């Protein structure tokens with residue numbers, strides 16, 4: 700889904716920060732907390748997370764590729780994002796994410812529900 704929304708990046712809380720705050724070698728819990736603190740005060744978290752969940756975008760540098768695959772982004776860790784991608788959000792749900800101030804609690808609950816359904820054999824994928 701190609702977004703026609705205006706570019707939100709200049710308003711991001713990380714606009715003036717390098718990617719190293721979201722991923723660096725030897726990433727620790729303290730680093731994660733620091734990254735989460737930045738995302739928690741980000742006014743465009745929903746748009747950022749929607750872009751991330753909407754599929755891979757064209758990363759410009761190796762740092763960006765590493766960040767997107769392994770780093771903290773959109774207020775979530777890479778493993779949290781992968782579990783949400785597994786939910787298989789449709790276009791209108793991605794749109795809802797983009798417009799939400801903080802869609803994380805609902806998305807995390809959806810991914811938990813999916814894992815619960817899989818464990819109970821209610822879903823094959």
Ligand code: SF4
Nearest residue numbers: 711713738741747773
């Ligand atoms: S939510 Fe996205 S745009 Fe905002 S600070 Fe976090 S990584 Fe940056």
